[in-house]
Amino acid sequence: MRRVVITGAGSVNPLGHDVPATLAAMRSGRCGIGPLSGLVDQDRLAVQIGAQVTGFDPAAHFDRQRLPLLDRFAQFALVSARQAVAxxxxxxxxxxxxxxxxxxGTAGGGNTTVDDNYRTVHAEGKNRVHPFVVPRLMHNAAASHMSMEFGLRGPGLAVSTxxxxxxxxMGLALQLIRGGAADVILTxxxxxxxxxxxxxxxxxxxVMSRDGCRPFAASRNGLVMGEGGAVFVFEELEHARxxxxxxxxEVAGFGMTSDAGDIVAPTQDGPVRAMQLAxxxxxxAAEDIGYVNAHGTGTTANDRTEARALNAVLGAQAAHVPVSSTKSLHGHLIGGTGAVELLACLLALREGVIAPTVNFDAPDxxxxxxxxxxVAxxxxxxxxxxxxxxxxxxxxAVLALRRI
Structure with a gap:
């Protein structure tokens, strides 16, 4: 079977505008969650905290001809991709x-574009919107712009789950390379x-917290929204060598399952099977795992269910395997969160450093x-x-990575 490895990584997220800054924040346990600022109609929001990407200047990365085509989610993806390819x-x-x-992957695509243009039509009463609204909001915008920037003429698609x-x-990218459809995938x-x-x-x-993200802690009361993303170069091992x-x-394994239960309430069985498949x-074997980056949202239901699933999968050594949730640092990036969390996995594999679950007051x-x-x-x-x-x-969806 063709083996797949990571040969590049890039990221823009609340902890930093690149991978070195992100890893430094994870090592030090610096939290990127704080009061929201600069949002339109912010005073109408009940939740006033989030994990924003601060100090990001789109004009420093894109010229005036291209910028009108790019929603913020696509900007994050393109800058991250440039870093990874470099x-x-x-x-x-x-x-x-x-x-x-x-x-x-993206859950919402061009959310800021949608938000701005609903306001234009409904609140401001205008009957026309910018001609680039559809190219900006579509879920595949980031993937398409990445393919055009780097001249990628193989498989190209967006995933929204x-x-x-x-x-x-990333699991699909692994399978595409393994199956021979590509040698390199930006994902x-x-x-x-x-x-x-x-x-x-x-x-x-x-499900939103008004005072912070505390995964697995007794006082946890919800998730905190963030923004950003990360891109990796997945490459067939012999091609890289x-x-x-x-x-x-090495991206060693992938497992995906469906609960086939409730639209919002988690089950234990689905996560257990996904981890076992990965x-x-x-x-x-379970005893080979030295770290788990948990989904760990900070909600009552998720953390309890995930902890039980982890104990079912890891068995006797469960108490000895570090399990942290970096959402406590960078917030929940929704469709981008798994990519940024993979950076914590690389930190563990390459440096032997486990990023902490911060804001943790007392165990549940x-x-x-x-x-x-x-503390890391x-x-x-x-x-x-x-x-x-x-x-x-x-x-x-669960990914298994291995040191090589």
Whole structure:
């Protein structure tokens, strides 16, 4: 079977505008959640905190001709992709262009574009919108712009499965390369849902915290919305070796399941089966796992259910496996969250550093996991990891990575 590795990574998220800044924040446990600022109609929001990407200047990355075509979620994706491709050292020309593609995850696509134009039509009473509204809001906008920027003429598509979008996208990229449809795939996810409409919709679900994200803690009371994304270069192992590329990790396995239960309430069975499938696909045993990046949203139901699922999968060694939720640091990036969380997995595999679950005040007896509270753990020998994503709609996607 063709093996798949990561040879480049890029990110724009609330912890930093690139991977080094993001990893530094994870090592130090710096939280990117704070008071919201600069949103239209912000005073009408009940929730006034979030994890914003601050100091990001789109004009520094895109010229005046291109910028009107790009919603914020696509901007995050393109800047992240540039970083990842630069690290990989790849040039997509000749035959490689036909053997390279892009698979990106997003839950909402161009949310800020939708929000702005509903306001234009309904609040301001205008009868015309900008001609680029559809190209900006469509879910495949980021993937399409990435394919055009780098000349990727192979498979190209967008994946939308709510909070599991990134993991499903990366799992599909793994399968495409394994199956011989491509040698290189740019993959990950991005989201920009921090606008009035996006936040107001999530407020309606009554799962938002007004004072912080505390996954697995006794006082947890909901998730905190964030924005941003990450992109990775997935490459067939022998292709990477032939050109002398630095390999960051192997994407060893993938598992996906459906709960077939409730549209919002999680089950234990679906996540258990997804983790077991990822382990089997990677040829790993539960005792091989040295770290789990949990879905860990900070809601009462998710964290309790996920903790029980983890104990069912990891068995006797469950108490000894670090399980942290970096959503406590960067917020819940919805369709982009799994991609940013994969950076924490690379940090564990490459540096032996486990990013912490911050804001952790007291353990919940119903969440029996080693949540790595508040302070990063250094000097841990991690050879394989799992990264969990469990979405509304009961769609579960788990990636297994291995040190190589």
């Amino acid at each position: 690290q990989s050292g790849l040039a997509f020309d000749g035959a490689l262009a036909d053997r390279s593609g892009v698979v990106m 709510a909070c599991a979008s990134s993991n499903h996208a 990950g996810g991005s989201e920009a849902m921090l606008c009035f409409g996006g936040l107001k919709a999530w407020e309606g679900l009554r 032939a050109r002398g590329a630095e390999v960051l990790a 382990l089997a696909d990677a040829g790993l 007896p119903e969440c029996a996991v080693d949540a790595v509270p508040n 753990r250094h000097g841990v020998d991690v050879r394989a990891v799992l990264s969990n994503a469990f979405a509304f709609g009961g769609l579960n």
